[in-house]
């Protein structure tokens with residue numbers, strides 16, 4: 260508070276800035292700058308910054324698992340490029356006092372056309388694993404697709420929150436195994452099954468091979 264009082268400064272009735280006030284004003288801008296950059300450093304402002312924070316926070320092996328693609332990572336790069344090629348055309352002079360991006364996916368409501376894709380092993384990043392991800396989905400009013408390779412059980416995720424949940428699985432040679440998985444998800448209130456069909460063989464993830 261003392262600093263705040265100092266910075267607010269006193270007055271020269273003439274309205275001119277005294278040397279002391281100028282110095283105080285400079286100190287204030289430095290202080291604000293320092294606080295601002297500290298905040299900037301700790302609070303990501305876009306998705307890419309989360310990636311950088313994760314790089315710093317996680318052991319290399321875990322980060323590489325989340326971050327990497329297969330082989331030369333051509334598809335991974337192309338995925339990013341494909342998003343970059345999408346341009347939004349701004350519409351001007353329209354009423355933007357109420358913006359509503361909500362929609363439905365398979366009939367289930369979401370706050371925006373964005374949901375959580377199925378990804379495995381969330382406990383590498385956080386002890387609560389997929390339970391935390393499901394809670395985040397619920398908080399954002401979006402859908403959580405839970406991976407077959409999750410670290411939590413469908414029961415744990417189901418009892419953790421009321422997020423709308425889909426369950427991802429593969430088709431196994433033993434169809435009865437797939438059937439049991441689907442029925443268990445269904446019993447636990449999962450609303451849809453996402454069938455992953457591109458893994459008759461797993462991708463050759465070179466970073467993971469090196470990290471072994």
Ligand SMILES: Cc1cc2nc3c(=O)[nH]c(=O)nc-3n(C[C@H](O)[C@H](O)[C@H](O)COP(=O)(O)O)c2cc1C
Pocket residue numbers: 324325326338376377378379406407408409427455
């Ligand atoms: C770390 C990681 C783990 C993943 N685990 C799974 C998984 O367990 N099951 C699955 O079907 N897809 C998995 N995927 C694939 C994603 O669900 C998604 O299809 C892929 O990231 C491409 O989506 P995008 O183009 O929206 O990024 C995983 C992807 C990543 C990056």
